[in-house]
Structure formats: structure tokens, C-alpha cells
Amino acid sequence: MTKNSRNTTLYKLYELFSSMRFAIGLLTILAIASIIGTVLKQNEPYPNYAFEFGQYWFAVFEQLGLYDVYHSGWFLTILAFLVLSTTLCILRNGPGFIKDMKAYREKASDNSLAAIRHSVELPADKVDPDALRAYLRGQGWRWREHQREDGSLVLAAKKGAASKLGYFFAHIALVVICIGGLMDGNLPLKLAEMVGSVVPETRDIPQSQIPAQSRLSTANLSFRGNVTIAEGKSGDVVFLNAGNGYLVQELPFTVSLKKFYVDYYSNGMPKLFASDIVVTDKATGKVTEAQVKVNHPLIVDGVAIYQASFGDGGSPLSLKAWNLDAPQMQPVDIKGISMGSQPLRANGKDYNLEFGELRVFNIENMSGKSDDAAGKSLSQRMQDAREVKHEKQLKNIGPSISFKLRDKQGQAVEFHHYMAPIQQDGASYLVAGVRSKVSDPFQYLRLPLDDKLSLERFMRLRSAFMNPALYDEIAQRTTAKAMQGSAISPAMQQQFAGSVKWILARFAQGGFVALEQFLDEKVPQDKRQAVAQTYVKILQGAVVDVMDVADAKAGLPPASADSQHYRFLLDSLVGISALHDYQAPVLLQLQGFDQVQASGLQLTRSPGKNLVYLGSLMLVIGIILMFYVREVRLWLRCGTASVRLAMSSNRHNRDLDEDFRRRSEAIQQLVRGK
């Protein structure tokens, strides 16, 4: 290269790019960029980000591509520079290294041999080159000889040239891995999106209506997408994440899901997810049947099919709807499909009923005490620490359904109901959760079930509470009982009946909260406690009569007056009160279902995978060669009365010191001729 060409900008760039400085800089930037991607959750729905950062920063971060760092233009550019830099580095160092690998440096001068750090002149009685050759051969050296003009002979030997080979392996490996990775990356897609020939779809519309500009043909070389297929259904596309939207990737085959299996350990942890699938090639009609499991994908036509997730595939449900605003009405049966939505009309108002997931198993720790150790004594903890198995009372509390009820204004309340009666201390309850904000936890209410495990009795009681026409009769009965037990004097009879009616009305209107509110507003603080107790007592007495009146009205015999039933009534009071926070005109009770599961499959085509694996293998070989093969050179310059031994290694470390000491002793012995 001429002096001139070394000064051109191009050459300077070449020097910069192939320099270690630049490479280290790139590695650092790459590491920092990678950190950003792990701190900021990637590929979330965009509204989440907007909510988190506010509009301004949301837009800035979007521009920077921070929501998908690893596929952003600038990140890929860094990677590309790393490939370029490593390639140039190999090109720059390569020729020198190869020359070095081949060379023995047998022409080294006396001065340079003497200048080597490990170098010694050994006095010799008799210099026999053959003995030295035999020594070198025995130790596995390769060498070259050079007969100098001054009569001395130089044996230039070396070992471990493969160490340099390691440099090539490791660094070429990096280029190979990066190329493989880029092949599997979405670079072509990014480009297509930039020029506008591919436009991600952001609307939630049926797959068949998605326009061609958001579809990718089967010719697309590499993709990684997901599809959810319900049992008995099939799919022939997958959906790829693309920024704020998604793209539809056509598949060369159709995947049908025959059955999905999920299995649990006794402690409720999942044990198995598996899908029986049938893959039918569109062109040839060839059919492949297989079971895919986590860790056991199926590969068809270069496309790998993985078990990724599972869910509800839309299970037919039957429910009983209790009209809460018109409690006297009998419940009606309605049908629905989980994960689907349907209109619901209640008391003249229109709602949209949006079913969520049906979960057939809900495994809970029933032991009551939490697992955290805070409350335990030291010896208990010691005991626990000794056992690798802890008994837990785990129980499957049965199926649950979640759904939302959305009103005309679009406001939704979310519910989470269990189907099976939940036993607590010998009584059975229906458990229903409600929340109006997704971020809140569900508030669960327990509605007591009657002897037939039905809500009927509770609803009858509630209906009587809500019916002021019955209050007179109820108050009469309660008052009569109070008189009998001489809790009140005859003179107070009228006033007492009035109080009972007032309390019933107030409770029916707003539950315990309404009574409390009244106390807070109207009763002086020092009396509140006492008045509250009176109210509760009256209510607890009256509820028996409410029930009796309700039963009589329905033509049913009164329930036996045992503690079991009394507890039912007290629980009912709590339930009725809690229903005021239930925020729905109807209570939907899940009666039955026909489970249809769905399997979430991930399909990938990654032609670069084999390159990446090849590169990985080369990388490991390269690193082993670089680290664990020590390149050592050794020179013996045989003069007439002395032999100079010099040794050098590409790595200076104590190994060489030791090696040099041993060898100088050996050579010394050899040339002493004894």
C-alpha cells in the first residue's frame, strides 16, 4: 500500500472499523442497548406505554423504537457494524497471523535471540545436533533448521500453532452467527414496512377481512408467529407482532387441533401441556399427525410447531340469571359461550355480556395459614428447614367463569364466579367476585346456599326484604316475639314495630352501610355503639321472621329453628348487604358447561438456525484453541562451545517461566554430554 492511499478517508475508516478500540466501543454500546430492552418491558400493547409514560414521552420512546429495541433500526445497525468490524478485523489481522503460523523464524539473528526474555547461553562440551533433534522430536516439536554462514546451526521449533487458528475460528464464528441471526431477524420485513409495501393491521377484525397489505405469503423465508386454535377447529395462518399492530403470515399447510391436554401435579402446578394436531399440506394434501408438547415441537416443511400457551376455546355455558332488581322473579336460564359476547337485556336496559375464560381447575391452598414464615417460631422454622416436602391442604375448588357486563355508556364491571358450592366450616356458599377496575383485586361475596345447594332460599329471603308490603306482617311477628321474651314492655310495642320496619327498609335500601351512615349522621358519637348494637340485634331477630313470612308466601313450610339455619340467615344478611356493591342488575350463576379448550401454538421458520449453530460450534472450538493451546516457539542456536536456548510464547505467563526452566535444564544436560 502506498503512502498516499494510507491517507485517504476510506483507509482511515477501514483502520477505525477494524480497530480493537472501535470493537470494544461497539460491544459496550450493544450491552447498554440490551439493558434498555430488559428494563423496559418489550412488545406490550401501545396503550400500556402511553399510560405509563404520558403522551409526550410515549411518542419520543416510540420514535426511538424502545418498545421493540432488539428489532429497531439502530440496534440492527450496531449489530451490522459489529459484523463489519469483526470482518475487517479478520481481514486485517488474518494475513499476518497466517504468515506467522507458517513461519519458524529460523533466520533470527543472535541479537534478537538474545533479546528474547527467556533466553540463555548454555556452555557446551560437545554440541551434537542429532541429540538436540532427538530431544525436539521426542517432545513433539516441529522445527526448521538454518545453517548459518558462521558455521552455527539454528534449530527453530514451535508448538501449538493452532492457537492462532483459534482466532480465526472464534471471530469468523461471530460473523457467521450474526449473519444467521440477521437471516432470522425481521430485517426484510422492516424494510418492507419502511417503503410501505407491508402495513401492520391495528384493528381487531376477522382474519379473512384483513387486507392484502397486512398479509405475508408463504414465500416469506423466516417468521415467528402465534395462533390460537380451539379443539375441533383449524388454522392456516399465524399472527406476527408488528409494532402497534400485527401481520398475518400465510402457512403452506393447515393445522387442526384434535385435542388439547393439560395435566396438573397434586400441588396444582402444571405438569403437561400437549396438543394432538393434524397438519395437512395445502399443495400435496399430505397429512402429518403428531402430538406437540412443551420441549417437543413438531417440524413440518421447515416450519417448527411449538406448544406455546393454552386457553379457553369458547365453551358452551349454561347459566341461571337471577334478576336482582326484580327479586320476586324466578331465575331464567340463559346460554352463552365463554370468550364470546352477547347482548343482555335486563329491566329495560341493554347491556353487553362479555364472557372471559372458563377455568375448570382452580387449585387453592386451603390450610388457611399463609406460607410465609413471619409468624413461626425458630424451632418451627428449623423443623421446616429440615423437610423437603411440606404438607399443604390443596384443593381444587372447581370451575370458574369470568365475564364483564358493559352498559350502554361502555362502562364495564367485571365478575368472577365459581360454579361449585364452596364449603366453609360446614356451610356451603356461592362465591362471586366483582371489580370495576382491572387493576383492582376482586371483591368476593359469599352467598349462602340452602339445603339443596341452591340460591333459591337466599333469593326468597332477599325478595322479602325488598318487598315493603310484607313489613307490617314481619314487624308484627318480631314484636310479638319480643313481647313474649319480655324484651320490651307493652307500652313500647308500637314504637318497636315502627323501628323494625324502619330498620328493614333502611337495610333493604343499602345494607349495613346505610344503617351505619344513618348512625354517623344522626346519632351523637357517644351513643352510636349502643344504638348500633340494638339495630343489629333487631335485625338478627327480624331476619327469622322475614324468612318465615317469605316461606309462608311461597307456600313452603317454615324451616326448622336450628343453629344451622340461623347461621344461614346471618350469612344471608351479610350477603344481602354485600350485594349492594355488586353493581349488576343480574346475578349469573354458572350451571354447566361443555369445555372446549384452545391451544396456543407458535410456528417458526428460521433458516438461519443452522448457521447460528455452526457458528456456535466454531466459537467454542475457537475459544478452546485460543485459551488452551499455547503457542510456544523455541530456538537452539548451536555454536561450537555453547548453545543458546530461547523461548517465546504468545501469552506471557508463569507457565512459560516453568517450561523454560525445565527445558534449559534438559538441554544443559544434553550438551554437557553426560
Place this chain on the structure above:
Amino acid sequence: MELAQSFVEQPLYKRLKPSDWLYAVLVLVAAGQAWRLYNPFMDGYEQAILAGSAIGLVALGWFWKSWRWFFPLSAGVALLGISLYHGQLARAQTAFWLKFLLSSQSAIMWMCTLFFLATLVYWAGLLTRSAMLSRMGSGLTWAAAVMGAAGLFVRWYESYLIGSDVGHIPVSNLYEVFILFTLITALMYLYYEARFATRQAGAFVLLVISAAVGFILWYSFDRQAHEIQPLIPALQSWWMKIHVPANFVGYGAFAMSAMLGVAELLVLKGVLKDRLPSAEVLDEMMYKAISIGFLFFTIATILGAMWAADAWGGYWSWDPKETWALIVWLNYAAWLHIRLVKGWRGEPLAWWAVIGLLVTTFAFLGVNMYLTGLHSYGGL
């Protein structure tokens, strides 16, 4: 000529002593027995792993002589424990030897205790310049390693006593890998200690092990993390058996190098200078540790990628744990370049190794604590 002959380097098999062969036969017989017992329950990969482990153990024993007694001894202690179970897990709380020594939890508690003791004794040896105390430190560390290895083996067996579908190799959660971490770090240190004929650095390396032991204790006493849990589907793979241990050789080596870095920095500052090995020796130990760590970490990351390809559908998903592994890897790649290509030595690289431990710790623990991803090692 005859003299020259006497310098001929003998091929490996000629250099082996009868004890080497005895050890090899022992390992092969044990592996054969394992094969005979468990062959029907293993798939082809697992059979290959068993065969590979046998070869690897023989090679390790030939390469590192202390391994020839360490491994059979730990296995023997474990087998003794296993034989006391009579197939009933409950005996761990009733049989005397199990309860106080050999059940996995007891063995691991012994390991913890011995590591703490070793740390103290190493420090005492360092401060008083007592070679005897330092030797005791090594002895205690060896004892801790034997108990730890035996504890893990017994735990493996116990997991099958809980249920045949629960049983699995004990490298499946943070608690188990922490034990593995202390064990591997200690063994690697013991190897270099013998190799460099210096015991004083043990005081430093044992500090990081003690910290891990502290974590293990907190994790089991406060969080009951020692309970054996079955494997979720994502972890039911033979890949786990090789990916996780390979990773921990890497983590262990990096942790060790950082502690050697601390020692080197102190020496360079003149602290404990006359008690610790020279800065050059520490520097070289540190380099050796990082290079072996880098090799294993590379292999582990590649194995992880291959596993991910089977389990998650892609060899690289930029999952936080994966990404942090890359960051750790890049960090040490840069370290090695600076040292080997630029020829740096001493203080800056020692500092860098220390900071490397922070990066590594974040990859190992911080990711589980602060970030969510596909890795199912469980949060804290």
C-alpha cells in the same frame, strides 16, 4: 542419544498410574450400574448424558488428582444416606443419621456451617500468617464441598421418593442452583489453590461463597425455598441437565475472579501486602478463572439457545435472562481483549473483574427479582 530418549514425552495413557485406572474403573462400574437400573426410564439424550458424564468424570479425575477421592467420597456419603431411607421419605425425620447428617437438608446445613467455618479459619490463617490454619481452611472447604455434593445427590433421590413424577435433578430452581454455585466455586478455587500453591486467597474467595450461603439460609428459613417442587413442563427437558451446570461453572469462575480481583487491588494498595500472594500471581489466577468461566459461559449460553429453540420456539427471544447472559458475555469478551490484545494488567482489570461480578450477579439474581420473562426459575 539415550539421554535424549529419556526426555521423550510420554503419551497420556503411559503416564497414568494404577490409582488412575482404579478410579476410572470405579466410575465406569458406577455408571454401568446406573445404566442398568435406570436405562428403561431414560431417553436417548439422557443415555448420552450419562455416558458423557462418565467419560467427563474419568477425564476430570485424571486431570485433577484430588477429584479422584473427592467424587467417590461424596458419592459414597450420598449412597450411605440413600441406603438409610428404605424407600420412605419420612425416615429423614426419624432415622438418626438421616436426621442429623445425611438427609439432603441436613447435609446442606452442614455444608453451610462448614463454609462459614472455613471462611473464618482462612481469615485467621491469613491474618496470623499461620500455614496450619490456612491448611485447615482448605480442609474445611473440602469437607463442605463433600457435604454439598452429597446433599445434592441425596436431594435428587428424595425428589423421587416424593413421587416418581416429581423426581428430577436438583438444578431446577434458585435454591438448588445456589448450592451448586457454592459447590462449584469452592471446587474451582481448591483446584487453583493447589495449582498455584497459595492458600491465602481462600479468605477472599470464601467470602463470596459465604454470602451465597447466607442467601441459602435466608431462602430456606424465611421462604421455605428448599421444598422440592415438581418440574413445570418448560423445565422437563434433558437440556436442563447440561445447560444449568455449565452456566454455574461460568458464574462460579466469574465470582472467584472478582474476589481475586479484590485481593489484587488490596495488594496493589499495600493492604495485607505481606500476607497475600503477589499481585502477579493473583492476576494470573484471575485470568485463568475468567478464561475457564468464559469458555463455560459461552457453552452454557449456546446450550441455552438450543434449549430455547426446543421449548420456546426460537433460539433467541431477547428474554431478559438471555439478554443479560449476552451482556455478561460481552463484558468478559471485552475484558479478555483488553488483557490479551492490548496487554493491560493490574489495577484496571482487577477493578473490571470486580464490577463484572455485579453484572454477573444481576444476570443471576437481579433478573429474577426485577424483571419478568420466559425464564421460569421463579422470582424471589
